[in-house]
Amino acid sequence: MNIHQLMRELREPNTTKIVMLVADGLGGLPQESGGKTELETARTPNLDGCVREGVCGLSLPVLPGITPGSGPGHLGLFGYDPLEYRIGRGILEALGINFQVGSRDVATRGNFCTVDAKGLISDRRAGRPTTEVCVAMCKKLQEIQIPGMEIFVEPVREHRFVVVFRGDNLGDQVNDTDPQQVGALPLQAVGANDASQNTARAVNQFVAVAGRILKDDLPTNMVTLRGFARYPKIDTIQDVYGLKSACIAVYPMYKGLARLVGMDVLEAGTSLADQVVTLRKVWDRFDFFFMHFKYTDSTGEDGNFDGKVEMIEKLDTIIPQIRGLNPDVFIVTGDHSTPSRLKSHSWHPVPTVLCAKSCRPDQVVEFGEMYCLRGGLGQFEAKHLMPLAMAHAGRLAKYGA
Amino acid sequence: MNIHQLMRELREPNTTKIVMLVADGLGGLPQESGGKTELETARTPNLDGCVREGVCGLSLPVLPGITPGSGPGHLGLFGYDPLEYRIGRGILEALGINFQVGSRDVATRGNFCTVDAKGLISDRRAGRPTTEVCVAMCKKLQEIQIPGMEIFVEPVREHRFVVVFRGDNLGDQVNDTDPQQVGALPLQAVGANDASQNTARAVNQFVAVAGRILKDDLPTNMVTLRGFARYPKIDTIQDVYGLKSACIAVYPMYKGLARLVGMDVLEAGTSLADQVVTLRKVWDRFDFFFMHFKYTDSTGEDGNFDGKVEMIEKLDTIIPQIRGLNPDVFIVTGDHSTPSRLKSHSWHPVPTVLCAKSCRPDQVVEFGEMYCLRGGLGQFEAKHLMPLAMAHAGRLAKYGA
Numbered sequence: 001m002n003i004h005q006l007m008r009e010l011r012e013p014n015t016t017k018i019v020m021l022v023a024d025g026l027g028g029l030p031q032e033s034g035g036k037t038e039l040e041t042a043r044t045p046n047l048d049g050c051v052r053e054g055v056c057g058l059s060l061p062v063l064p065g066i067t068p069g070s071g072p073g074h075l076g077l078f079g080y081d082p083l084e085y086r087i088g089r090g091i092l093e094a095l096g097i098n099f100q101v102g103s104r105d106v107a108t109r110g111n112f113c114t115v116d117a118k119g120l121i122s123d124r125r126a127g128r129p130t131t132e133v134c135v136a137m138c139k140k141l142q143e144i145q146i147p148g149m150e151i152f153v154e155p156v157r158e159h160r161f162v163v164v165f166r167g168d169n170l171g172d173q174v175n176d177t178d179p180q181q182v183g184a185l186p187l188q189a190v191g192a193n194d195a196s197q198n199t200a201r202a203v204n205q206f207v208a209v210a211g212r213i214l215k216d217d218l219p220t221n222m223v224t225l226r227g228f229a230r231y232p233k234i235d236t237i238q239d240v241y242g243l244k245s246a247c248i249a250v251y252p253m254y255k256g257l258a259r260l261v262g263m264d265v266l267e268a269g270t271s272l273a274d275q276v277v278t279l280r281k282v283w284d285r286f287d288f289f290f291m292h293f294k295y296t297d298s299t300g301e302d303g304n305f306d307g308k309v310e311m312i313e314k315l316d317t318i319i320p321q322i323r324g325l326n327p328d329v330f331i332v333t334g335d336h337s338t339p340s341r342l343k344s345h346s347w348h349p350v351p352t353v354l355c356a357k358s359c360r361p362d363q364v365v366e367f368g369e370m371y372c373l374r375g376g377l378g379q380f381e382a383k384h385l386m387p388l389a390m391a392h393a394g395r396l397a398k399y400g401a
Numbered sequence: 402m403n404i405h406q407l408m409r410e411l412r413e414p415n416t417t418k419i420v421m422l423v424a425d426g427l428g429g430l431p432q433e434s435g436g437k438t439e440l441e442t443a444r445t446p447n448l449d450g451c452v453r454e455g456v457c458g459l460s461l462p463v464l465p466g467i468t469p470g471s472g473p474g475h476l477g478l479f480g481y482d483p484l485e486y487r488i489g490r491g492i493l494e495a496l497g498i499n500f501q502v503g504s505r506d507v508a509t510r511g512n513f514c515t516v517d518a519k520g521l522i523s524d525r526r527a528g529r530p531t532t533e534v535c536v537a538m539c540k541k542l543q544e545i546q547i548p549g550m551e552i553f554v555e556p557v558r559e560h561r562f563v564v565v566f567r568g569d570n571l572g573d574q575v576n577d578t579d580p581q582q583v584g585a586l587p588l589q590a591v592g593a594n595d596a597s598q599n600t601a602r603a604v605n606q607f608v609a610v611a612g613r614i615l616k617d618d619l620p621t622n623m624v625t626l627r628g629f630a631r632y633p634k635i636d637t638i639q640d641v642y643g644l645k646s647a648c649i650a651v652y653p654m655y656k657g658l659a660r661l662v663g664m665d666v667l668e669a670g671t672s673l674a675d676q677v678v679t680l681r682k683v684w685d686r687f688d689f690f691f692m693h694f695k696y697t698d699s700t701g702e703d704g705n706f707d708g709k710v711e712m713i714e715k716l717d718t719i720i721p722q723i724r725g726l727n728p729d730v731f732i733v734t735g736d737h738s739t740p741s742r743l744k745s746h747s748w749h750p751v752p753t754v755l756c757a758k759s760c761r762p763d764q765v766v767e768f769g770e771m772y773c774l775r776g777g778l779g780q781f782e783a784k785h786l787m788p789l790a791m792a793h794a795g796r797l798a799k800y801g802a
Contacts, residue, residue: 006467006484053434360430360438360749360770376750378780380465387466391748398746399463400473400483 004240011242016328016393019289025297025338027350040368042312046319047367054355057377061336067347073335074257079386088229093162095256101231106170109227110161112220126220131157144209171195176226236262248275249292276321300338329393330355356392405641412643417729417794420690426698426739428751441769443713447720448768455756458778462737468748474736475658480787489630494563496657502632507571510628511562513621526560527621572596577627637663649676650693677722701739730794731756757793
């Protein structure tokens with residue numbers, strides 16, 4: 001009996017509403033010994049109010065010590081065990097640009113790179129071209145044809161694009177062609193089984209032709225492909241929890257993740273204010289709202305402590321507008337920590353607060369890593385957050401007589 | 402390697418004694434924002450004493466967010482993963498009235514109900530008849546015969562009774578005949594496989610004949626059956642932990658649960674005082690004593706905050722008598738929370754204290770939900786309580802060289 005089976009069995013329809021606000025990379029670290037984290041430093045009167053009324057704790061995105069990427073981080077929050085549900089990078093990229101991946105497709109993430117006269121990679125990201133260049137180069141690659149197969153090349157941004165190979169009997173057990181270092185040749189693709197060999201042959205043809213087409217387009221004169229992946233079969237949030245769910249996110253990746261679990265991906269504009277407008281507009285149409293805020297992560301990745309503090313404070317200012325809609329359950333959490341001191345995702349547990357009428361009080365009065373340690377949710381695996389949300393929303397029946 | 406395998410491998414015989422006192426539905430919620438829970442409100446000098454000497458924490462009966470019924474709640478406390486061991490309602494009811502369910506039996510819970518002239522259910526509980534009426538009506542139903550099968554009809558109380566179908570090749574994948582609403586006809590039983598179809602045919606015959614027999618016995622003029630279940634094969638507490646175990650409970654359901662895991666179910670009278678007398682009397686004969694106190698749950702279900710406080714205080718007064726017997730490990734916990742504010746079982750973690758000489762102190766000095774948050778046991782799944790009891794009783798060897 002896994003948690004999804006349990007949810008299907010116990011879930012009960014009602015009209016309660018759940019809002020999950022994900023501040024990407026929310027958790028942090030103090031800049032120096034004895035200092036405070038970004039969240040502890042930020043002035044967050046509205047989040048502190050949530051903590052006072054609700055129950056808080058620390059979410060372990062995967063398991064102790066495991067640093068997740070965006071994919072596993074969000075799947076956990078959506079209640080999908082990130083060790084059970086593995087989503088390839090190619091699929092994530094394709095979903096993020098709204099490419100409708102189908103069952104005969106293998107998707108892969110492409111990078112424009114620079115190679116020297118000997119074909120050795122000198123810049124793995126081709127000096128980060130503009131997105132306009134990316135679009136133009138992709139257009140050139142769209143001419144590539146391989147018999148018995150459809151090929152789609154779609155720009156993402158800067159040096160990144162997506163290639164989808166569509167055909168019969170294509171496997172995704174194919175190695176990345178990116179050698180992950182400069183001074184090396186792009187790798188040949190090799191398939192780990194017959195179906196994946198079919199893919200690998202097409203990949204090698206594609207890369208060879210791309211190299212000829214881009215020959216004179218320095219610095220974007222070559223490509224590498226990685227994260228080959230087929231579309232996984234995933235039960236939707238509606239299937240599992242009986243929730244009509246909406247994604248209100250700005251960035252493609254998070255829209256893609258939400259689409260993967262069957263959320264309606266809404267037009268959400270480009271800012272928190274836009275997102276709140278969307279939330280208000282669709283409030284009556286959904287049970288579950290996933291709102292995503294990117295900039296707590298990107299400032300963390302930039303190593304910008306003060307910037308991250310500022311972004312947290314900015315997030316805090318929109319909390320009253322969300323709570324003004326009277327969600328029955330309001331959750332603020334992150335998909336992982338991104339301490340600006342580390343300039344990267346990390347394994348540290350993520351501060352989380354859940355606000356509902358049925359919360360048991362825990363005396364915590366401020367939102368922050370240290371305070372959450374004393375919270376009533378304790379330290380919990382992220383995959384348990386959705387059952388907690390369902391319980392506090394009155395949407396779960398009793399288990400067993 | 403599951404926990405039971407581990408216990409079998411590591412357990413060591415000795416003469417230590419473990420008492421587990423289960424205050425049903427112990428956990429609660431404050432009545433109003435800023436208030437205290439029932440347990441935090443109650444004056445509990447003796448339980449506080451246990452907390453000072455022992456180690457406390459919060460038990461998650463199943464998983465975060467999951468509200469258990471009595472069955473899963475107790476199985477967890479006895480160290481049986483409630484998601485792995487699922488016990489049907491029919492079996493629980495049969496065990497509760499001391500009916501010896503066998504391997505050829507399918508047990509089901511019966512309800513007397515009232516139907517109108519068209520056969521539509523007008524009262525699903527037949528106006529809650531007295532237990533005397535229940536006994537009399539069951540006597541009538543005991544006349545029902547179905548060829549090739551034995552049928553047992555036994556009263557429980559009020560509108561509730563048990564029917565056991567005994568025969569060859571009977572399955573328990575049969576739907577409830579209770580439509581769970583008034584104004585509807587009782588449902589026909591349908592089996593999900595051949596063996597269950599055998600059961601379903603007998604069930605439909607039984608219900609048809611019962612309807613004829615009870616025709617003139619308003620309001621108990623019809624029956625519904627639900628929770629069809631065969632007796633599960635469960636390793637006993639003796640098998641798993643090597644403990645000779647005794648159940649000292651007043652209510653049938655809990656006796657049934659104890660019998661299911663192989664405890665000796667003792668005559669325990671009708672009150673805490675009676676239960677303590679029994680405990681004293683059999684002290685030398687057992688290693689493990691499960692004592693059950695019902696009224697913390699029933700007052701919670703009634704929404705009676707003050708009543709629950711009073712019952713907790715009552716429970717507190719008998720603690721010295723139990724501890725006077727010098728158990729090596731003394732545990733007070735609950736099978737789930739029953740906040741009087743919710744008038745129902747809930748998912749909130751359950752305050753738990755374990756007292757033994759080998760406890761590591763945790764500086765908690767009072768028994769209550771908030772205090773237990775700071776306890777040395779942390780938040781733990783209920784199924785881990787028995788290994789903790791075994792360890793503190795010196796009954797577990799080292800794992801690995």
